Amino acid sequence: MTQHLYEALKESLRMFGIEPFSPVEYQGxxxxxxxxxxxxxxxxxxxxxxxxxEFDEGAFDKIVKTLMPGMDVEFSVKxxxxxxxxxxxxxxxxxxxxxxAVDITPPTMLVGKNIKAIIANIDTNYVSCSxxxxxxxxxxxxx
Amino acid sequence: MARILVIDDSPFxxxxxxxxxxxxxxxxxxxxxxxxEGLRMIRELNPDIITLxxxxxxxxxxxxxxxxSENGIDVKIIMMSAxxxxxxxxxxxxxxxxxxxSKPFKPDILVETIDNILKD
Amino acid sequence: xxxxxxxxxxxxxxxxxxxxxxKQFTDEDLQxxxxxxxxxxxxxxxxxxxxxxxxxxxxxxxxxxxDKDVALSIYNSITGESVExxxxxxxxxxxxxxxxVTGNAVTVVNNEFKSGIRLAPPSVFSGDEMNFVNFKVNIYxxxxxxxxxxxxxxxxxxxxxx
Numbered sequence: 501m502t503q504h505l506y507e508a509l510k511e512s513l514r515m516f517g518i519e520p521f522s523p524v525e526y527q528g529x530x531x532x533x534x535x536x537x538x539x540x541x542x543x544x545x546x547x548x549x550x551x552x553x554e555f556d557e558g559a560f561d562k563i564v565k566t567l568m569p570g571m572d573v574e575f576s577v578k579x580x581x582x583x584x585x586x587x588x589x590x591x592x593x594x595x596x597x598x599x600x601a602v603d604i605t606p607p608t609m610l611v612g613k614n615i616k617a618i619i620a621n622i623d624t625n626y627v628s629c630s631x632x633x634x635x636x637x638x639x640x641x642x643x
Numbered sequence: 644m645a646r647i648l649v650i651d652d653s654p655f656x657x658x659x660x661x662x663x664x665x666x667x668x669x670x671x672x673x674x675x676x677x678x679x680e681g682l683r684m685i686r687e688l689n690p691d692i693i694t695l696x697x698x699x700x701x702x703x704x705x706x707x708x709x710x711x712s713e714n715g716i717d718v719k720i721i722m723m724s725a726x727x728x729x730x731x732x733x734x735x736x737x738x739x740x741x742x743x744x745s746k747p748f749k750p751d752i753l754v755e756t757i758d759n760i761l762k763d
Numbered sequence: 764x765x766x767x768x769x770x771x772x773x774x775x776x777x778x779x780x781x782x783x784x785x786k787q788f789t790d791e792d793l794q795x796x797x798x799x800x801x802x803x804x805x806x807x808x809x810x811x812x813x814x815x816x817x818x819x820x821x822x823x824x825x826x827x828x829x830d831k832d833v834a835l836s837i838y839n840s841i842t843g844e845s846v847e848x849x850x851x852x853x854x855x856x857x858x859x860x861x862x863x864v865t866g867n868a869v870t871v872v873n874n875e876f877k878s879g880i881r882l883a884p885p886s887v888f889s890g891d892e893m894n895f896v897n898f899k900v901n902i903y904x905x906x907x908x909x910x911x912x913x914x915x916x917x918x919x920x921x922x923x924x925x
Contacts, residue, residue, distance in 0.1 A: 542816030542883020605816030615890035725866025
């Protein structure tokens with residue numbers, strides 16, 4: 501399942517000419533997030549769950565510079581690019597994983613510092629990868 | 644007096660049930676966080692009544708009802724859910740469940756439901 | 764199916780359910796403020812935030828912004844404890860609170876409109892400044908005043924769903 505997540509992210513980023521590398525899969529006993537920019541996507545239907553996509557500063561910069569080169573745009577517009585990537589990745593993941601009767605919710609973006617988060621208190625699959633000097637971490641848990 | 648096992652992934656609901664029954668003759672004997680753990684604890688603790696959440700990880704409430712039925716385990720059941728819509732209630736009724744409480748519940752409603760189910 | 768009628772029903776049901784659930788938790792009456800449609804696509808929350816995303820004939824998310832003291836009041840009122848600071852147990856309880864509000868409201872709407880709205884699990888956050896941003900949605904906000912602080916009921920609906 502985690503492999504599908506990474507492949508979905510890879511395909512979504514490739515559409516914009518970004519190639520992620522060095523994926524690392526791991527598991528945790530809680531679904532938590534630690535970054536300052538996070539996309540949250542809900543899974544509903546036969547399997548309920550949550551996908552989170554965390555972008556660090558390096559990943560944020562890389563995506564913004566690639567998608568909007570030399571453009572002076574508002575932070576909100578930059579954030580919308582990340583939201584779209586999270587949306588595309590989640591949709592792509594659903595097709596790859598062949599989960600039946602499962603839908604994805606629109607992404608909610610969260611920006612802030614020193615945030616404590618409890619997404620779920622259950623076993624969670626993570627995959628982290630690099631894009632340039634930045635890191636993206638995807639977390640996925642099913643209720 | 645009834646011995647009650649709470650099967651619910653939320654520790655908060657366990658606390659709610661505990662508080663609701665604190666000054667009654669009923670006793671909460673345990674807390675299972677999913678259906679699988681619940682089935683094991685039913686065998687170990689032999690409760691009179693279980694409160695059973697519908698949406699839980701690992702094994703949900705409907706799967707738990709199925710497993711109880713397949714294994715011939717006889718225990719009185721109170722289903723608890725915030726999502727008390729008709730489809731899920733009908734699904735649970737197929738397994739003979741007659742008592743439903745929607746979350747949040749008032750303490751006296753829980754006590755009344757327990758008292759009634761003991762008379763069934 | 765009249766989507767506008769369903770939307771209005773969803774909003775009134777969310778407000779009524781919120782008042783009912785809060786009353787059951789705390790035995791306090793809540794007075795909802797007016798419903799406002801936000802012009803911006805973000806909302807800033809200090810304290811605790813619970814997000815419950817949903818899909819169906821309407822898709823989007825419910826966001827509860829809860830002042831720290833309100834969260835503690837709800838938690839202590841239910842458990843009989845005297846917790847003075849936000850801990851994991853309080854956060855879990857706020858997740859359950861959000862789940863109950865949305866679950867009960869969606870049940871009413873689904874039963875009336877066969878709208879097939881389905882909920883994702885709640886996510887809970889705490890922090891001094893959290894900005895939640897959604898795109899291609901319409902966002903509505905209602906503020907509830909309590910003796911301990913305020914709770915914001917903030918709903919975002921995907922644009923084409925209305």
